[in-house]
Each structure stands twice: as C-alpha cells, then as structure tokens.
Amino acid sequence: MNPDLHLWLIPLVPFAGFLVNGLLGRRAPKPVVSAVALIGALIPMLQVSAIVFNFKSLALPHIENLGTWISTGAFHADFSFSVDQLTLVMLCIVTGVGFLIHVYSVGYMAEEEGYWRFFAYMNLFLFFMLTLVLAENFLLMFVGWEGVGLASYLLIGFYYTKDSAARAGRKAFIVNRIGDVGFLLAMFILIANFGTLSFSQVFASISTHPEWQGGFLTAIALFLVLGATGKSAQIPLYVWLPDAMEGPTPVSALIHAATMVTAGVYMIARTHVLFDRSPYALAVVAVIGCATAIFAATIGMAQTDIKRVLAYSTVSQLGYMFLACGVAAYTAGIFHLVTHAFFKALLFLAAGSVIHSLSGQQDMRAMGGLRKKIPVTFWTMTAAVFAISGFPPLAGFVSKDEILYQAFIAPGLGKILWAVGLFTAGLTSFYMFRLWYMTFFGENRADAYEAAFHDDHGAPVHARKDTKLTLEAEHHAHPVHESPWVMLGPLVILAILSVIGGFMGWPEGLGGSNWFAQWLHPVLTTAAGESSAGSKQLELILACVSTLVAVTGWFVAHLMYYAKPELPARFTAQIRSVYSLVANKYWVDEIYGALIVTPVLFIARYLLNVLIDRGVIDGGGLVAGYSAQGFGAIVARIQSGNIRSYAGWLALFAGLLLAASYFGWTAHFWVR
C-alpha cells in the first residue's frame, strides 16, 4: 500500500502565496507580505522533510496521478508527479535553499519598493521549479521549465525602470527560448517514436530494446542538450547568465546559482537512460561542459563586478556538472549540483551582504579592508571561498574531486577532460581568492575609486551602478555596516552546510563510503556499470593533485592581490592584448550581436516589418477596405429613403422577371 503524499500540494502552496501576494500584496504591509511568502516557502519544505522521514516505506518510484491532461488519439499525457531518490535530492535543495533565501530576502529587500512584487515572483518561481522537479513526464517538466524561465525574466527585470535590467531580462528570456526549441523538438521525436512522454514508459521501452543504440536516441539526446545549454548557461547559450546579475542578489542566489540553472543538469540526469545509449551525445555534453568550465573561468578572472565574478564562476561550475554527466558520472554531477547550491548560494548571499553593507556598491575596486567591519559576512564568505576552491574537507573539494576522478578514469577523452578540469580548478581557486582579497583585505579603496571615476564621468559611479531604486541618498549616508541577523542567519546555515556538506559523499578512496552515491544508485545506475579502471590509490593521488592545484591558485592570488598589489597592473600591461580579450569576455556578446542579432533585427525590421507586414498585409487590407468602401458608396445611392423609388425598382424588376419568364429566358439561364 503506497501512501498518498499529496504531492500536488508541494508546488501549489507557493502558487497560492504568489496569488495572495500578487493580487493583494500591493496594499498589504511588508510584514504580512513576507509572512505569506515565507509560509509559501516553508510548507513545501516541511512536506519534503515529511517525505524524507517516510521515504523507506515508499515503493519507488512513487507516482501520483492527478488526472488526464491531454488525451488525443494514441497520445496521452497526465498531470502526474513522481518521487524517487533523485527527485528528493532536488526537492531538498529547492525547498531548503529556497526557504533560506526567502528569509534572507526579508532583510535584503526591506527598503525596496515593489516588495510584494518581489516575493510574489519568488513564490511563483518556487511553484514552477517544484513542478519541474516533480514532473513525471517531459511535458509537465517543460511547463516548469518554461515557468522558471518566466519567473527568471520577471526577477531579472525587477528594477524595470533601469534600462540595463529590462534588457538583461529580455536577453535571458530570448536566449532561453532558443534552448527551449531544442527541448520541444526532442519531445516531438519522443512522441513520434514512443507515442508517450512519460518518463517511466519511455525508459521502460528503451530498456526492453537493447538493440537501440544511437540513431534517433542521439537526436533526442542532442536536442535535450540544446535545451539544457540554454537553461544551464553553457556554451553556446551561456551569454544570458552574467547579464542576469541585474536582478536583486537573492534572485541571483536562488535562481541563477542554486536551482534554476541546474535544471539542465537535473534533466540530463533524469533522462540518463537516453544518454547512456548515445555515446556521441555524451561526448558532446562532456566537451561542452569542459569548454564552458575553462572558458567562463578565464573570463571570471578579469571581472571587477563582484556579482559578475560569481556569475562566471557559476557558469564554470555548471560546466563541471555537464562534464560529470558527459562521462556518465551522473551521481558526481548531481553531488556537485548539491554542494554548489550550498556554497554558491552562500557566495551570492554573502556578496549581497557586502553590497548591502556598502549601500549598493558592487565594484570590487571600491572595496577592500572589509574584514573587520563585517566579520560575520567575512567568515561565512571565507567558508564558501575555501569550499568552491576545493580545499579538503569542504564540500566543493569532495564533489569537484569526484568529477575529476570520474573524468580521469573515463575512456576516450577522459584524460584531456581531466587535465582541463584540473587547470580550471586552479583558475577557480585563483579568481575566488582574488575576490576574497580584493573585498576583505588591504586598505579600503572606496575614496580612491571615487576620485578615479567620479571626476571622469561627472556622476558618481555607484549611483549608476546602484541597483536600488529608492532611498539612494539615504543609503549613501550610511557608514559601512554589518547586515541584520535575518540576513546573516541564512549565511551561517549555508556556511555550515558548505563545510560539512561534502561528508555526504566522502569518497571511498579517502576512507569514506560515499553515502550520496549509494543513495542515488537505484536511479542513476548506468548501463555501463561502475568503471573498473579506478582504484582507491588513484583517487587519493588525484585528490592530492587537485588540492595542490587549489593551493597554487590561492598562492598566486595571495601574491598578486595581497603581498604585491602592484603586480596585477604590471602583469596585465605585459599581456595587454590577451588581457583585453579576456576582460571583454572574448567579445562573444559583440560577435553574437554582429552575426545573429543584427541580421535578425534587419530581417525583422525591413523585410518582415516594412515589406511583409506594412506592404503586403497592411496594403492588402487597405485595398480590400477602400474597394469595399467605394463599391458601397455607389450601391448606397439605391437606398434613397424615397418609398416611390423603392416601389419603382420593385415594379421594374418584377416586370423584367415576368417578361423573362414569358419569353422563356429562364430556361436558358437557370434551369438546366
């Protein structure tokens, strides 16, 4: 007997929160709005923890069918939710981290206009994200997939009076649509070949046909990868994520670091049965992930906006997850997803706390020396920096090391992927410690920064950079201040998780039992089985190597940004051309603009708008309209209003009809 878990409540409670805040929140006081939003995030979390405690008694996968959605001919789709180990991991992340970020937002957004709007969108996001995670078929997953894109668009464009924010929202939305086309095409091929979109049915029919290798499965997998690159910000569709930092910082933490952007990784892990049959698609995933990881890491090294560094870091870490999926180490990918959710959410929230304490300043060149002034933020950020850089035994070390180990023992490209991944780990360590030193150590450079940039532009730089719509003047009056505890509480919890989270999956090579991998084993067992090439000694050696690389990155950052602060300027002067290439993000935005956006805009503006829309469609309409009008003007003369003229017409044509019938004309014309 399978208990009814009322899974539908999990997404619908946040949706109710969205409705209440969205419809009534404008007039409600802020405490009421935040209470509604927090309840909307808390209840799903409690329900998920209830599922965790009852999990042993469930028959897996636990599927709850809420009713038929589409039933047409042979095709059938249900509103059905399912829970298995993988779903549960995602549910814990989404509701747990989601709730913490909601709490944090109460403090961070306290002085904002549109407070109710923010929390309504946040709850809307939770609704769609939980739908995505719980969905039992591709179609319902796609609903969540599109919905989180919508919520992301709304929240990136939260400061909609700012042009750059509105543009960033649109960019995110449009770039995501490109990926979504891939998802849609994958679903069409699935329907054509399987006649169903249910995960369980599709996977069951694949497992009964061992002779299916590649072919249409590769096509489906590659289109799914296209969808995943859009949502998870991978090459070639990563460009929207750095711009998405225009949104409020809690949004960057929740949507653009911890949950939504990992949807692509979740989707690949969820549909790994497809990918296992298509080595080609897997190789594509691995190469995309690996290339994105190093590409984004190099860009991250030269950014000066604290949130943009973290954004490129997110793209890079997502690349690691793709790399893991690409070498069929889905467990490692999901594990990195989990630990990344901890430390990257923490990094963003801590960065938000820094920005908050500096009254909206985001440029690291204006920071420095904040260690003593905001100690709690500093210490939690330190935990996150060490975690992401891969220092044992913190969370990031364990998961990243697992990925690198799995890449190393993978056949084919494995060694190259490992080498690039390892180098990226060094870069990660470098740019994270660069951020750490620039923000918290040395002298406070706010005044020097002001002097350097204020006079040039005539307007205070941070006034333009400031994402806060209101209370700007008042903000500037504040001295540097530590954030309130409603913001620091989530930081501390996430810091603890970032420190101990790795022990969930402590690898066997280091004396652990990798509980996390065993947990996911029933869902993510690959057909290839556990790789035999590895050994505990190898894992230990590789762990030492990657630790060494992380320390090297730290050392270089220490040298350049702490011990000898004049070094970076000299260094960048020597490699000016390379530096400007990296600092300008390899000109990718400009290349895309020239190659894709400009031609599309040209076609839209001149061919489609002027020629087709205004010429053919509008012109045709005008011709039809004017000709009807002219004809009507002529015919309207008959209606004179004079009764005797009507009677005359009547008599005339009646007479003609009589005459016609008399002379037998009717027979020739009508009766045949």
Added chain:
Amino acid sequence: MVPIAYYLVLSAILFSIGVAAFLIKRNIITVFMSIELMLNAVNLTFVAFTRHWSQVTGHLQVSGQIFVFFVMVVAAAEAAVGLAIIIAVFRARNTLNVDQIDLMKL
C-alpha cells in the same frame, strides 16, 4: 357561365391600376388605398381559380376562398397599423407627401 379569363383580365387591370397609383400618387393615404386595390385584385384571382377548379374537378374546392379570408384579415390589421403610423407621421412632420418622408436612407 363567365370564362375564367375574364376574371383574370379584370384582376390584372385592377392590379396594374394599383401599381400605377402606388408609383404616381404622392399622398400617403392614396398610396395606402392603392395597396388595398392590389390586394383585392389578388383576392379576385383566388376566388376565380377556386370556382374554376371546382368545376374542372367536380369537387368543391375551398382553399382559395380560405386564403382570401386570410388576406382580408391581414389587410385589416395592416390598415389599422398603417393608419396609426400615418397619423403619427402627420403629427410629427405635418405633411402626407411621401416624397418628403425620406428619413430612412443612409
């Protein structure tokens, strides 16, 4: 026995007079009367044919006569409503000339 053609010719003459009067006359009362004339021309045709078919078939045919009653009833109703409208129009516009009552145009 008068042949049916006589009745029909008379009816046609009456109807033509009605049509002509309808077209020529300007006074709305006269126009109204010409309508009555056309209706009665039709009635004459009905009763003529009834009588004719009764003779041809040897059975009494009554449907044409019943139709005449219908026409009379409708004509009476029409006269009542029509005269009421005429009075209303006259009160409003102070004329009975149909050429001046031409508001129902575009």
